Amino acid sequence: MNLVSSGIDGFDDILNGGIPRGSTVIVEGAPGTGKTTLGMQFLYNGAVREGEAGLYITFEELPEQLYRDMAAFGWELKRLEKENRLRVLCMSPGLLLEQMTEPGGLFEQLLKEIGCRRVVIDSISLYRYDAGERENLRQTLYGLRTVLRKHRLTSLLLREETEQSGGEPPFENYLFDGVVRLALRPHMGKFRMRTLEVLKMRGRPICEGEHAYRILDEGIHVVPARSMLEDVALLKQSDQVATGIGRLDQLFGGGVPRGTVLLVDTNSKANYKYLVGAIVASHLHQGDKLLAMLSSFNTPGDNERLLALYGISMADKAAARDVWYIEQYDRHYPEAVQPQVLDASCLDNEAYRSWQREKLFPILKEGLEQGRRWFLYYDLNTIFAERGRDYVLKTLPSETAMARSYGMTVMLLCNFSEIGEETSSFLERTSNAVVRTWVDGAYQFAQVTKSPTGKISEPLLVENVAAYPFIRLV
Amino acid sequence: MRDELTLRLQLECTLFFEANPYTLESVQGLALRLGRRPDHLETILGRLVELAILERLGEGQRAIYRYIQPAVAADSDLEWARP
Numbered sequence: 001m002n003l004v005s006s007g008i009d010g011f012d013d014i015l016n017g018g019i020p021r022g023s024t025v026i027v028e029g030a031p032g033t034g035k036t037t038l039g040m041q042f043l044y045n046g047a048v049r050e051g052e053a054g055l056y057i058t059f060e061e062l063p064e065q066l067y068r069d070m071a072a073f074g075w076e077l078k079r080l081e082k083e084n085r086l087r088v089l090c091m092s093p094g095l096l097l098e099q100m101t102e103p104g105g106l107f108e109q110l111l112k113e114i115g116c117r118r119v120v121i122d123s124i125s126l127y128r129y130d131a132g133e134r135e136n137l138r139q140t141l142y143g144l145r146t147v148l149r150k151h152r153l154t155s156l157l158l159r160e161e162t163e164q165s166g167g168e169p170p171f172e173n174y175l176f177d178g179v180v181r182l183a184l185r186p187h188m189g190k191f192r193m194r195t196l197e198v199l200k201m202r203g204r205p206i207c208e209g210e211h212a213y214r215i216l217d218e219g220i221h222v223v224p225a226r227s228m229l230e231d232v233a234l235l236k237q238s239d240q241v242a243t244g245i246g247r248l249d250q251l252f253g254g255g256v257p258r259g260t261v262l263l264v265d266t267n268s269k270a271n272y273k274y275l276v277g278a279i280v281a282s283h284l285h286q287g288d289k290l291l292a293m294l295s296s297f298n299t300p301g302d303n304e305r306l307l308a309l310y311g312i313s314m315a316d317k318a319a320a321r322d323v324w325y326i327e328q329y330d331r332h333y334p335e336a337v338q339p340q341v342l343d344a345s346c347l348d349n350e351a352y353r354s355w356q357r358e359k360l361f362p363i364l365k366e367g368l369e370q371g372r373r374w375f376l377y378y379d380l381n382t383i384f385a386e387r388g389r390d391y392v393l394k395t396l397p398s399e400t401a402m403a404r405s406y407g408m409t410v411m412l413l414c415n416f417s418e419i420g421e422e423t424s425s426f427l428e429r430t431s432n433a434v435v436r437t438w439v440d441g442a443y444q445f446a447q448v449t450k451s452p453t454g455k456i457s458e459p460l461l462v463e464n465v466a467a468y469p470f471i472r473l474v
Numbered sequence: 475m476r477d478e479l480t481l482r483l484q485l486e487c488t489l490f491f492e493a494n495p496y497t498l499e500s501v502q503g504l505a506l507r508l509g510r511r512p513d514h515l516e517t518i519l520g521r522l523v524e525l526a527i528l529e530r531l532g533e534g535q536r537a538i539y540r541y542i543q544p545a546v547a548a549d550s551d552l553e554w555a556r557p
Contacts, residue, residue, distance in 0.1 A: 062507070064493040081496070090497040090507075095538065099498070106498060106531070106538070 007045025010222030029182030039120035047085040054118035123158040244469035253453040263431035269439035278469035281310030283375035295379035491541035
């Protein structure tokens with residue numbers, strides 16, 4: 001698709017690339033939200049960065065005021081006009097329509113004169129007073145849209161805020177290709193936060209929700225929501241294992257980075273087995289060795305079937321000594337897997353620590369000495385239930401630190417609602433990435449609340465699909 | 475209208491177009507922007523058209539006025555010849 005860069009930092013990211021060429025987009029907002037600045041930035045950067053000439057049509061504000069105001073951002077509008085890359089046109093709304101529809105009229109002459117590709121109209125709200133009746137207004141704006149589209153002009157039409165909360169959206173929202181809303185929201189009691197939201201953009205997948213923006217020295221700067229600082233150091237030194245769950249891989253910058261700790265928080269109703277299955281299977285397919293501690297609800301038989309669904313034979317992996325299971329409950333495992341089961345039941349905490357040192361660590365060490373990588377899957381709920389909260393708080397930091405130092409990838413499964421807020425935040429701190437999944441009403445949701453890329457997601461719908469990886473985040 | 479007032483309005487119109495060179499307006503529209511009466515402006519705009527400061531497109535109430543930018547070089551570098 002032919003996309004036009006908006007010229008506004010961060011805005012193109014929200015539009016997944018830019019505005020479709022030739023679109024007519026409404027930008028609405030209350031006074032002081034920066035509509036004029038956004039419109040002029042679209043034209044200025046369009047001319048300077050993209051070589052696309054633009055036309056700014058103002059109905060009320062005089063151009064001399066705009067020349068002065070925009071100079072504060074270092075935008076020399078008069079210079080661009082001299083170079084035929086911009087025109088700041090001052091006229092009445094009725095006259096514009098008249099000239100737009102006139103064959104060879106002033107509007108067409110002007111487009112030709114500068115080779116115009118972008119237009120901003122400030123503001124279409126004036127037509128409400130001119131047109132009077134609602135039907136006349138609809139026809140007027142329909143005519144405006146037709147002319148702009150006919151000339152394939154990518155256009156921003158500024159509009160004063162109209163919609164009352166809970167009211168019906170104005171008909172222009174249906175008529176035009178896109179609607180962007182700028183707002184000033186109360187923030188932390190005594191502050192205000194500027195937010196930008198794309199309500200509609202035909203032909204583009206958009207990042208939904210309100211995104212904060214600031215008016216800086218160089219113009220409007222949008223910070224897409226759910227952006228946090230990426231862990232550059234970690235991403236640079238590690239490679240990623242793609243899970244096959246598209247949206248998750250995208251948020252993680254390609255897949256689960258090796259040598260990291262991934263925490264999956266799941267409530268009791270949520271079905272997490274496909275999420276866990278896809279992540280475990282992707283690492284086994286990549287040749288990692290697996291050390292797993294299954295939850296009390298997930299029997300070895302369930303695990304065998306789950307791995308089989310992802311094309312992995314538990315028996316074959318056991319025969320190759322590529323999977324190991326820490327067993328806390330003395331459960332029965334399939335015959336072929338039994339040699340790989342490490343029985344930790346009936347051990348008190350101190351004995352368990354010694355058992356780990358004497359029995360477990362040599363196995364991990366042996367794998368590492370063979371040049372193999374480890375993927376550790378731990379059901380933390382089991383440790384909490386069997387060994388207690390204090391044990392987890394005392395041992396987890398050193399265990400995860402040790403795992404990370406050997407490049408092992410760790411996936412921890414936990415239920416935050418059972419362990420309380422303080423312990424949850426401790427676990428979040430200990431982990432490099434956090435995925436939460438829960439059921440609300442008729443849907444299951446998943447949300448990445450921490451990731452090494454710094455990207456966090458909105459709550460995504462969890463959907464089962466028929467083919468590998470059997471789960472999709474929408 | 476007195477000469478003094480005519481001159482004042484002429485100057486006002488010229489300065490307006492000089493500051494907003496890409497204005498396209500009817501007498502009514504200009505009256506609104508300048509805060510003047512349309513009947514006062516009509517004569518003044520006609521005079522500015524005669525002086526080739528403005529261009530009139532169309533006739534009567536539908537006539538539109540626009541600025542004719544003077545063809546002068548604004549940014550010239552002067553260099554004194556050394557004796």
